Amino acid sequence: MQKHPDADAFVREYLTRPTDATLRLVFADWLEETGVSHNAAWAHFIRLRDEAERYGSDSDERLELLRQADKYVPKIRAQLTIAASLFVGYPKSLVQLLPAPNITVRLTNYTIPRGVLELVPESVARENLVLPLDAQERTLLVAAADPHDCDTAQKLEFILDRDIVFVGALRADVQDAINRDYGRTETESVDSVLVDFADPVWDYFPYRSSLELAPETSPPIVALVNLILTEALNLRADRILLYPDIEALGIRYRIDGEWVERDPAPIRLLNPITTRLALRGQIDPNHIFAQPFGMELLTGAFVIRVHERRFRLRVTVQPSPDGPTTQIDIARDGDN
Template structure:
């Protein structure tokens, strides 16, 4: 007799038999029975006024529970409930891509919205304003936080629930997918006593995961770490986390100012949104603190000019920023249905991959199976560009040089661009060209950085 937790058994069933695309939560329950998914709201959900909710609420309660349970089973990061004139659309964001699921009847929209609002302690009578809430739940063995956002639209209220799985923050820097060179340089940066390390990229590019991975490694009893976040997405043991509250005037700048009186070693600022926040972050770094923060820019070199555009003097940016890590997320090829393929000459020419490199590469794609929902991809990994601010780059920053000039200098010192790091992962069979094209645009600077990737690749092949 073998014993295992219920959640582990369900995960194993999904891992080895998968779910066919189009299966609904109802069909999942018919196969595994109602006890296969143990959904428990870990906070009292009796609050709220249920007026206006369909009197036959049991199906609605079950539907909302099943929706969240199914999203967890499918590893979704978000649940989108969108009202339209004649229908309601339910979509899950899985590995960064939205997938439509079975949609409930339009008449159930009001009851579904009310049920989600009750769980997240929101005002179900308010339909004209945006609202934000949070739900703590347990699904099987997993404990999750759901961040709920409600906005009014032309055809009713639209809801997005962000699923925050605590298991996702237990990764270290090694698991992020950095190349050996970038990993070594990032480790050296984390040992610095002061300076600003910026992580850049659009929403959903994994910036929070990268920052939390760094804090996890730096979190030791002899260090004090304080964060300012908007909002706090995950709770980290041993770290002081402060949440921005605009309603009472508690913004990033004010929190940073108070942080400095707490004698921290390391500070994390959720985002440098304006000149005041950036100036306070710079002041913290110049007074002996290691500061981590994020910016929304297309690449690492653009972070410098973005801060200057905010109104921060260039000499302060040059004096404080020690590195910028740009990143994106690409889907990884499903290991169950992965198969090697031969790349066409046209595709190789477009990707600027020479024949001698292609001959040694392991190009692959996923055929599609139940394990990956017939998509050919399962899971994601990062592609990165790490710009370490050398003395030459710092001098160019002092002189107010352009982003292109700074990028070219960084590449001449060994930086590989986002696109080039994506090509590195295509050559080793981790992802596909289509995925790299989806998230990273090619630039003129890529032509100068690609030889670095090809040289590293050939060295590894020779050593192997």
Template sequence: MRKHPDADAFVREHLRHPAHATTRLAFADWLDETGTPSNAAWAHYIRLREEADRHAPDSEEQQRLLRQADRFATKVSAKLTLAARVFARDPELILQLIPAANVTFRLETFEPPRSILGLVPESVAIEKNLLPLALHGNTLFLVTDRANHDAANVLGCILNKEVILVSTDRLGLSSIASAFGHTEETFDSVFREYSYLPLLPNDPPTLNEEADPRSAAVRFVNMLFREAIERRADRIHISPEPTGMHVTYVADVWVQYGWVPPRFQFPALARIALMARIPVEWTHPHPTTLIPIMGEFQLQVAGIQFCVRVTMTPSPDGPTTQIDLNRESLPST
């Protein structure tokens, strides 16, 4: 939404006094006066939602008006950034003003109600990077930072609900794990929710977590590479800190992946070092006076060949690691 003092004032007034339909309708009039097609569609959306609220819930007339509002919603270009807890507290408060697809939700301090978390299997939430946000009537809102339309359709069929995906700027594995009640002590159990797939030719076909404590790190690193490739990232950046590792993918923009507890730092970095034929000693904390070290290895995923270059730069908390994923053409047969 173009920054405008009148528009900002209308939005703030609506959030302060959501029950005042007069404020929303006055905002719709102002949108019409701007003369832009997108704002005109937004005005129609607000008026249709307001008219729908005057009819009995789930009545045929209400549903007809809501369907009309949804058709105008696709033409609204305005964007709003909002704390997730505000939407979860009263979804209708926001839906009366703007389509959910036009809102980016901030997740700080947000804790989904346990009743809503129970609707989505934890393994699905982790694999598809989804977090339940709110249940409004028969509509379940899931927050995500990627395209997950297939998962939304499947969940909708299983739950017999309408499932709508809404956006957030970042949703890391740690946020999902925390919402489902995991802490650092049980973080390795979160990794086990992922289907293990070997990544390198010498990877074992299965993992025995009980017999080999390093297997959680193997699962995590394999997952890290596969998800980066799935997101079409060309770089992975790992930054160790005293509180754990922060991992980001780099594609067209920086995409936050999440936080990994400190006790997984050395096993994960050690596996990456061994893959790139870098001495494991470089994964320990070192003075920053040491020069970076580089290594390479070949990787094939989903029929695509990659030349992977790993650069480890020493730091007091462990090496800052940059992983470049360079796609190569496979030779024709």
């Protein structure tokens, strides 16, 4: 068996060929032989992650092995700092070696693709000090000032409808990158994310004879809809109302029996937001926008998970020539 004088020497060698699974397993053997408890935890983590790769992505066996590997994460002391470009090039291989939060990336000279940057609204990035690095299939790689912040990771998973992998980055580096890449230095509130969608002139009547459906995976609309839902849940609202209000899309939350008016959105967003909610609720959007407009209420429902809690959302849409009104009733899953 190949010996390594220390862990640092191995890691330097591994970074020259990060896809070498055999090298990782050799290192796991060496770690266990040291007799040090935190090294033994690291060795178990590597082996369990390697074994999990033998099973399908959604298999029970894989999920159980990953769960077992996660038990060792708090005991692993090793930290690794690498260029962001290296992590983006080999994320799967690197998180087979170390838990993602134990990896810190250097953001200097790293260019974020514009399409990736647009997945995360600036207000969300600033509020949580997170920076999207790259999107690979349904996974978003994110640099975070606090990579151990599970609440923020879960919130992003819900807002973006993607799996999230957090790695660390220096707080100042994340802030500098947000200022540079988003092109603004002032801080936005959550409400002001709607400004990103504003037009100089709003459409008074945005509907035509046929509906141009917003793609279900349109990142800005998905993010905005999920942001509205997340905010309502965080404020403990039990109902959301979205309605056409002359030249704006009105947004209200019912909190403790009282309606709270939120910042309005441009009226042109009524179409894609309604479409997104309809698709989530298994409602055919063509029934909402078909002309002549019917007065039948269209209903659907879907379940979401936020902070380990399940919520059932019932969607009711009332078509109208002035634009549809959508009501979302919120109940914790299992409530009557």
